[in-house]
Amino acid sequence: MNDEQTFPPVSVEDLVSKVREFRDLGWRLVQIGAAALGDTIEVTYSFDLGGRLSNLRVSLPAEGSPRIASISSVYPCSYLYENEMHDLFRIQVDGMSVDFKGKFYRTTVPFPFAPRKS
């Protein structure tokens, strides 16, 4: 049960092609999740094939407006995760198949999980 997990980095430019490789090999998209870590936002893409888990990680600068390409052309279900990333972390996801324009979550505080300036 204590399987080792790795989170190999991938560049923003290579993300969609790497994700497409997973799709072509039959991997299922498990989740996309972001984590705000000081001056960096990590976005982790997780895939499953027959119980095996594999990840990809994109690091985005927290400053300014972080951008990333949508993978909804590869995995159509990704639009929910991507809207969630936008609404909670202020990550601009380009090319989402369904864009809720910031209305996916109705939060009192805008972008509540985004890094705050100290």
Place this chain on the structure above:
Amino acid sequence: MPRTIIPFGPQHPVLPEPIHLDLAIEDEKVVDVIPTVGFVHRGLEKLVERKDYQEFVYVAERICGICSFIHGQTYCQAIETIMKVEVPPRARYLRTIWGELSRIHSHLLWLGLLADSFGFESLFMHSWRIREKVLDIIEATTGGRVIFGSCKIGGVRRDINPAAFQTMLAQLAGIEKDMREIVDVFLNDSTVKERLVGVGILTKEEAHALGCVGPTMRASGIAQDMRQLGYAAFDEIPIEPITRPEGDSHARCSVRCAELFQSVDIIRRAIARIPIGEIAVKVTGNPNGEYLARTEQPRGEVAYYLKANGAKNLQRFRVRTPTFANLPALVKMLPGCFLADVPVIVLTIDPCISCTER
């Protein structure tokens, strides 16, 4: 044919929790759907910055009132993996037993709601009558009916003595007999079949492409169940995923019905094999590392991602719940169905908005 937009939810008789669907209708048929969630997003993931990692088990358990135990268990498993904590074998078996009791009561709850959605009120009441007996077992062994409070990092808080196991086995025999009676109605009654067979079809290819999990995925012919990963005692009590090839609402009902008896069987095997010994180990220090833990909740695979840097508070706590993963499939199933079938199809993914709005 002119289109009409009909709002479904967030307040709807068939939904105990708020989810909204904009249904584009032509005549009586749904042609397009746009889902909206987020009415009651609680931001529980953010709470990890204020609660230390030991306390946070309580928060994780409160993500959902139905699969509360497995939420706590998955969180504990992730921390235990990061901290390389060996959970005592007896605790792993106890977790398995309580997890399967959760699955039985969740599936019975769902069966009742499904019966209610197509107007079979006596079947709804019988499903929940049986569920009460399962809740009685949970209350007798944990002290709680909704929040068990039994799981902790390093093991469990409570043991079950041999006499209580014998009582549980006797109660389960009665529950199993009662379940057979209602399952026969769910699977074979002509009025029920009229509402479920051929309704809301999701093919195997669609289920995979849309990232489905749990009974929704298995009812489309994909044999995957996170219990096969061998967490808790499932490395010593292996299971075979229950699948159906049809991919319709009846198949999703059929998978959950079969899983009721599978869970009873797992509990019996666990009780027969449970080792004697400690139920918890002491855990000291703080976690440092990251891990994505997965378990099989009643609604399907839940994914817990934890990241820690050696402080008492985690850097990130992220939960991907099964309902969240099944929403794209719901959007795929609805176009082409009759408006009257929408409540039934929505229910067949067993939506838990409490989980989704963690």
